[in-house]
Amino acid sequence: MTAPRARRPRRVRRRTLRISILLATLGLLAVVGSIRAAGPEVVILPTTGIVDEGMARYLADGIDQAERDGAAAVVIKLNTPGGSLFSTQEITGTFIEAKIPIIVWVAPAGGFAASAGTFITLASNLSLMAPATSIGAASPVGAQGEDIEGTEGKKVLETAIKMITSIADARGRPVDWAVSTVEDAKSYTVTEAIAAGAVDGMAATIEEVIAFADGRTVETAAGPVLLDLADATIAERSMNPFLAFIRLLSDPNIAFLLFSVGSAGLLAEVWSPNFVTGIIGALAIILAFIGLGALPLNVGGLILIVFAIVLFGLELTVTSHGLLGFAGVVCLGLGASALFTSPVDPFEPFAQVALPVILTVSITFGVIMVLIVFGAIRSRGLVTTPGTAGAPFVLGSRGTVRRPLEPLGSVYVSGEEWTARAIEGVRLERGVPVHVVGVDGLTLVVEPDPSSSEPT
Secondary structure, eight states: OHHHHHHHHHHHHHHHHHHHHHHHHHHHHHHHHHHHHHSOEEEEEEEESOBOHHHHHHHHHHHHHHHHHTOSEEEEEEEBOOBOHHHHHHHHHHHHHOSSOEEEEEOSTTOEEETHHHHHHHTSSEEEEOTTOEEEOOOOOOTTSOOOOHHHHHHHHHHHHHHHHHHHHHHTOOHHHHHHHHHSOOEEEHHHHHHHTSSOEEOSSHHHHHHHHTTOEEEETTEEEEOOOTTOEEEEOOOOHHHHHHHHHTSHHHHHHHHHHHHHHHHHHHHSOOSHHHHHHHHHHHHHHHHHTTSOBOHHHHHHHHHHHHHHHHHHHSOOTTHHHHHHHHHHHHHHHTSBOOOSSTTSOOOOOOHHHHHHHHHHHHHHHHHHHHHHHHHHTOOOOTTOTTSOOOTTOEEEEEEOBSSEEEEEETTEEEEEEEGGGOOBOTTOEEEEEEEETTEEEEEEOGGGOOOO
């Protein structure tokens, strides 16, 4: 009886020992995690594509989050052909007002910081470029790449020169070099930019960027900051999916494709109601308008596309032997090519639908119209036998009245019950033998069948 009592304390001690080991392990992991968290962190913000409001919002939010998280520095991995001057002003203002060091790294190899990208690079605390990259060509131009003439051109050029001058002064970079990228539209290789003192160095990898910045002191809005990046951890923060999706919608080709697909869906819904194509079509058009709202839309081009869709719809209901469909294809192509106007911002690239996209969509709609016309012509010559459910039948087919014709009712003909009316609107009672003398849409026109009369 005493043996079980002796075993209980041992079991209790074993459980206590196991719990103690588990707690010690968790505590050790927490200490290691805190030690790692206490080390410097460098946040990387990959920034590619056209400089627009979405990019400005992404960088502002990313820098703000890095400041609140206590990051040691933010690296902007930049690759851009340029973009909006207004958005560029927002980004450069964010950099200069940041309380955390901002490092711009123009990468990958073969990339560039053109036009507005030059302003962004010069506004950083430290700027580096990957091998085989370039910077410059920051002159404001017209919608087709031409020089802006007259008073307006002088005003825009002067504004850009003053803006890049103030940025170069604030960051201690060569003003004459910066002005040359705007006034003379000069572009420079990485070695030329380093030799001029416009950028600070060359780095092929992010590790080289961090090694270059480590130990340097930079001036931020909060004062001088010594960059102690030894053993720094790297945290890459991409654009959030919602903002990336909005930027995708603002692509001219995507917006046009969504509008075209949505219009096709609505046409399919009108032709054969099923709710699915209608809902998908309406959703695509809504997304298209979200994208078009961020672009310099030409209302005339949009009206041409809408008119093309109307012509396609009429082709489905009006016998035109393809003329309406052909006119719709022409209007669609013209509307797509004129869908956007010149941008108000001289630094913003000209928005237009790519020619291959226009040709692909136009040819697709053209093929669909040809198939519809061919099917309609072919269906007119079809002759089917009576009694085939859902198919046309031969005039003269016999049947009987199911629901009295007064004047509309129903008859049973060729194995199906059809809506019918008597010729000249006479009343026919149930059971009267009839034969078909015509078709009015989906309504049969019948008359009494004298051959079915039986002597009484």
